[in-house]
Each structure stands twice: as structure tokens, then as C-alpha cells.
Amino acid sequence: MRTEAEAAGPPLEPVSSEHKPFPPPRDLKHRSWESGQASCRLILLYLGQVDDSEFESALQALRLTRSIWTIDLAYLMRHFGVRHRFCTQTLGVDKGYKNQSFYRKHFDTEETRVNQLFAQAKACKVLVEKCTVSVQDIQAHLAQGHVAIVLVNSGVLHCDLCSSPIKYCCFAPRGHRCFCRTPDYQGHFIVLRGYNRAAGCIFYNNPAYADRMCSTSVSNFEEARTSYGTDEDILFVYLDS
Template sequence: MNMEGQDSPVIDKSLSSKDLPNKHLIQLCHYKQKSNWDCGISCIAMVLSNKYRDHFIKNISKICKIEGFNKSTWSIDLCYLLKRYNIEHRYCTITIGVHEGYRGNSFYHNILSKDEYRVNKRFKEASKNNIYIENKSVTLREILEHLINGPVIVLTNARLLCCDICKFNKVTSELRKCLPWPITYQGHYIVLCGYDIYSQKVYYRNPTFNDHVCIMPVLHFDQARKSYGTDEDIIFVYK
């Protein structure tokens, strides 16, 4: 979903009056992913309490096998992991189950054949496992309002992420403003952990990197989370 030609998303500064503080940052214990497939479970490690995190990290391989996803995680799998540790959460997505249109997508091509049945089954069994899914698109305001209560796990297109601090993808994002070109999809989970209303930035932790908080303009964040391939998957975690 290319946002060009649409109104740029902004953080409504009126929110700071009484609804939200001007600036908010959630302190999290960072966890760096070990492989190219485990960004999602690394995000889970970041939102767990110390007690649960230690158990999870020590038993990741065993838990992945028990849960059935091994080295291929979908957002619904992350919800089952949160449920395993009794973490209250809310999962919103614009697609229930596997999106049929992804069969021709290069990122999903090799994944769908082995994951489709399992993923669709997990969606169907979610309710009886007390995992509640909302079939909806989420507004930026909803995301910011939730951050007062806890972090947010967001599926993004890694090629659209950037950081003002470490300059990750910064040059690419600036060039794209002048020379737009098609962006391929590379799914990647991040943990959103704060915002600054007046600078129009959001704070997030990227499991690709070592321990630090990345800062990204809200426009780029919205593009990354709404990119085709993400299904606008977002998991609100209550702490």
C-alpha cells in the first residue's frame, strides 16, 4: 500500500492536551534475534516479564516445536505464544487466515505451501483457545492511545523501516521521495514502544539490532505497517 498521493498521517497535537502526554517511552528489555526467521519470537521475548522471558528464552526451540511453527512464524503464532504465558493482548488484522492473493508474492511463495493449512487452522481454533481477533484496520490514534497501557507488536515491511538515530534505511527513504520505485515486501516484526507528539516520531525496538531504541517519522511508520503483505497485523499487549 503506497501512501503517495494520500494525506500524510500525522499525530494530532490536540491529543497532548489531556488525553495523552506529549512524549511517552516504555522501557523494555531488548532481545536480538539469532536468525533471519525469529524476529517475531524475539519481539515476544521483549514484551514478557523477566520471569517468563527467562523461561521462554531457555526453551525457545522446544516451544517452537510444540507450537508447530518451527522456523516459520505468523502473527497468529505470536498470539498463541502470548496466551501460553497468560499475557493479555488484542490482535487486529484486515485478513482472517491466509490471504489468497499472496500465492504470487515472492516473499510468501515458498511459505504458503507448508504453512497454509496450519495457519488457517490456528485462526479457526483461536476463539476456543481464548484468543480474540478483530478483523479491522487500526488507526494511528488507537495505536498511540494504547501505548500508555503497553507495547505493540507490529508486522512491517522491513524495506520501509528507517531510523533517525542509526540511519538504518535513511538514505533509501530519502531517495524514494525523489525517485519513487516499486518496493518488494520483506516481512519483519518490531515492537513499538513510544511516541513524541511534537516531533511526529514513534519509538520502536528492532530485533535485528543490538540494544537501542530506534526513532522513525510517523509517516514512514504508517507506510511500513500498511505495506502490501502485512495484512496490517498488529498485536496490542497489555502490561
């Protein structure tokens, strides 16, 4: 449902074999952005919808200055008139997350605010749906030249183009998943940019890294986006907005 603050940098021009390439926007400044904010910023820059002052004003107006939830990103897209569709498994805050370490710090203060955003979404023309999205649905969206912001468990997601991920167990054989100690859920937003059906991979921008296009297998992507804590949140964004 949400992520904490993370570093971000300018995106790398994508390589996509199965949809119209998404050209790189003007360079993003090197500064700390929450990953959800950074993902929206990337898309808005490409669409030419916003400058720095407008973006900062929108963050203040929508109170997006501390804890960010996926519903906040949907409101941000609506604020700038960008066509979107937010799909999730829970219309509101899942009370089961209260005892998770990732959510515990801001849960009590954020629960009412986030539930109100869901309740007011229709009146505010923010499109929210409770539904299950398949990877085929996602690929069909990307194939039309659009993008999507997805909430994933960063402890599960592995980029095949980056250096080897940190292993959580030094006894796990190389290339094997560690079963003796699993990291806690760590929410993180990424921007899906394309896919290669033949190679079975997904291309995405990770706001935590600068100047980098990432790629992972469909199976790893599915594991990361359906981890407990994500609510399988996905914000479809339409670049013909």
C-alpha cells in the first residue's frame, strides 16, 4: 500500500521489443525523492505536464510530504489531468498490516487519511477498482505504448541487468533462493516500461537508481508484486493523456 523515502535519479532510455519506446524525459535533478513521487515525476516530465514548482505545489496541496500510499499517486495523476486506473485488492487500509514492521510507524496516523481518500475517490474523479490484474493484462497495457506504476516488495525483486543482489543467507547456493531467513516486506514503487515475451522479461525503471534500465523475469516480477503488503497495487497510466 505504501513506501518510505528512497533516493532517485534520472531514468535511462528504455529498450522495449514489444511496444512503442518510451523516450527519456528531460534529466531529473539528483535529489532524494520518495519512490512513488519519483515515479510520478518521471511520467509527468515525459508528458510535459509539470515543472519543479508546480510539482512541489501539488505535493504540498495533496499532503504528499511524508508517507506515500498508492492511492496518493492516483490523486496526483488526477491533479495533473493524467488518465489513469488504479487497481488494488483492498479498497482502503488492510488492518492486517498494522503489526508489520514496515507499516507500524505510521499506521495509526495514516489509516483514517488513506481510508478517506478511497471513500472520496469517485467524487474526486480518481478511478479506483478492486480487481485482480494478470500479467497478461499488464503486458497488453504496455503493448499499447503506455506505462504503469507498480508497488513491489524490493526485498524480492531482482534486476538481471544490475550487479548481484545481496544474499540474505551466506549458505544459500548461488542462484538459489534462501529459505532459512527471509527479509521483511519493503514497499517500493517502480515504473514498468515494456516487456519481451520471447525472453520472458519485464523492463522497468527503479527510482532508487540513477541512469539505469532494469529487467527481471516475469516470475520474479509476479512474486515481487504479489507479496503480502503490496495489495497487488498497480496504477495504469495512459500516455495519450
